[in-house]
Amino acid sequence: xxxxxAFDLDDTLWYVGPVIKRAESILADWLxxxxxxxxxxxxxLMPIRETLLSEDPSLGHRLTAFRQQLIKASLVSxxxxxxxxxxxxxxxxxxxxxxxEVEFFEGALDTLRDIARSFQLGAITNGNADIYRxxxxxxxxxxxxxxxxxxxxPAPDLFHAALAHTGCEPAQMVYVGDDPIKDVDAAxxxxxxxxxxxxxxxxIKGESNPDETIDxxxxxxxxxxxxxxx
Ligand SMILES: [Mg+2]
Numbered sequence: 001x002x003x004x005x006a007f008d009l010d011d012t013l014w015y016v017g018p019v020i021k022r023a024e025s026i027l028a029d030w031l032x033x034x035x036x037x038x039x040x041x042x043x044x045l046m047p048i049r050e051t052l053l054s055e056d057p058s059l060g061h062r063l064t065a066f067r068q069q070l071i072k073a074s075l076v077s078x079x080x081x082x083x084x085x086x087x088x089x090x091x092x093x094x095x096x097x098x099x100x101e102v103e104f105f106e107g108a109l110d111t112l113r114d115i116a117r118s119f120q121l122g123a124i125t126n127g128n129a130d131i132y133r134x135x136x137x138x139x140x141x142x143x144x145x146x147x148x149x150x151x152x153x154p155a156p157d158l159f160h161a162a163l164a165h166t167g168c169e170p171a172q173m174v175y176v177g178d179d180p181i182k183d184v185d186a187a188x189x190x191x192x193x194x195x196x197x198x199x200x201x202x203x204i205k206g207e208s209n210p211d212e213t214i215d216x217x218x219x220x221x222x223x224x225x226x227x228x229x230x
Contacts, residue, residue: 008177014102023098061152100133107218126152154186180206
């Protein structure tokens, strides 16, 4: 008996590319206004990024911590240590606010609210989208991020955290995601039901098949019904 529907967020409920691009641009404007002479350039950040990652590889999945440290490190030639740290903190707040201003796929919110009447919903994400900032906390009752749990998908840790939290057996949970490997293969491996949201034409191939495939989030209730009826 299926009880819980868990979701990947980015590219499953909205396109993440434009969201990050806009958030980066808002972040750059803010920093350049706050710190005279500073320019937020991806090309100058790249070497700092490499250094930070080699010092602490876990930053690879701790996206919020990573970005904040990156900003701070890029500011130290313009500001004293303490001021760089506080500006990095302020900048991160600006970025996160913008990063959670997303344009949901058409019908996504209505679909989620509809499903939430019959199932418990939650988020399982590698990124730093936040159900509270997104206003999804009215229909989502849990959220686990790679940053919290310590290992990104396709590792099983996030799924195990959601199973423990909901007290579900794997067969009682459906996972909906867009990535054939990090979402579909990873959730299949743990024993969850999977629905592949084919939101783009990425050519990545997974090793396993989803139980159902949709290319419009509004088709989700029907896909879930098919799983329930099996
Ligand atoms: Mg995704």
